[in-house]
Amino acid sequence: MTEDRQAIVFANGSGEFWTEERCHITELHNCDASPEASLALARVEVGITTQLHSLTGVIERYIVRQGEGILEIDGVKQKLRVGDQAVIPADAAQRIENTGLVDLEFYCLCTPRFFPEAYVNLER
Structure with a gap:
C-alpha cells in the first residue's frame, strides 16, 4: 500500500452524546479519510421510540447487540x-x-458515511 493510500484515524475521545432523535450515539468511525462508510453505536432507552426520520442518499444497516425492539421502515414493522x-x-x-x-443497543453502518445534512426529521 502506498503512503498516500494509508490512513490512521486516532480516537477523538468524544464519547456518547444525546441526539434530538431521542437516542444516544457513539461515533466509532466517521471521517474524511473514509467517505464510503461510517459506523456508530446507538442506544435507545427502555420504552423510548426514536424520531421518525429518513437519511437522504444514505443506506443504513442495523446490527442489534443488546435488547429488543420494533423497527419500522416505510410503515412496515419488524x-x-x-x-x-x-x-x-x-x-x-x-x-x-x-x-x-434493558437499553436497546445496535451498530449503525452507513454508506456513504453519515453526515448531519442527510438527516430529515419526518415528525415536523
Whole structure:
C-alpha cells in the first residue's frame, strides 16, 4: 500500500452524546479519510421510540447487540433482537422502539458515511 493510500484515524475521545432523535450515539468511525462508510453505536432507552426520520442518499444497516425492539421502515414493522440485522434503504422513513427491559443497543453502518445534512426529521 502506498503512503498516500494509508490512513490512521486516532480516537477523538468524544464519547456518547444525546441526539434530538431521542437516542444516544457513539461515533466509532466517521471521517474524511473514509467517505464510503461510517459506523456508530446507538442506544435507545427502555420504552423510548426514536424520531421518525429518513437519511437522504444514505443506506443504513442495523446490527442489534443488546435488547429488543420494533423497527419500522416505510410503515412496515419488524421485531428485532440480539444478532438480528436490518438494511434500511436510502430515503426510507424509519424509527425504532425499545420494547425490552434493558437499553436497546445496535451498530449503525452507513454508506456513504453519515453526515448531519442527510438527516430529515419526518415528525415536523
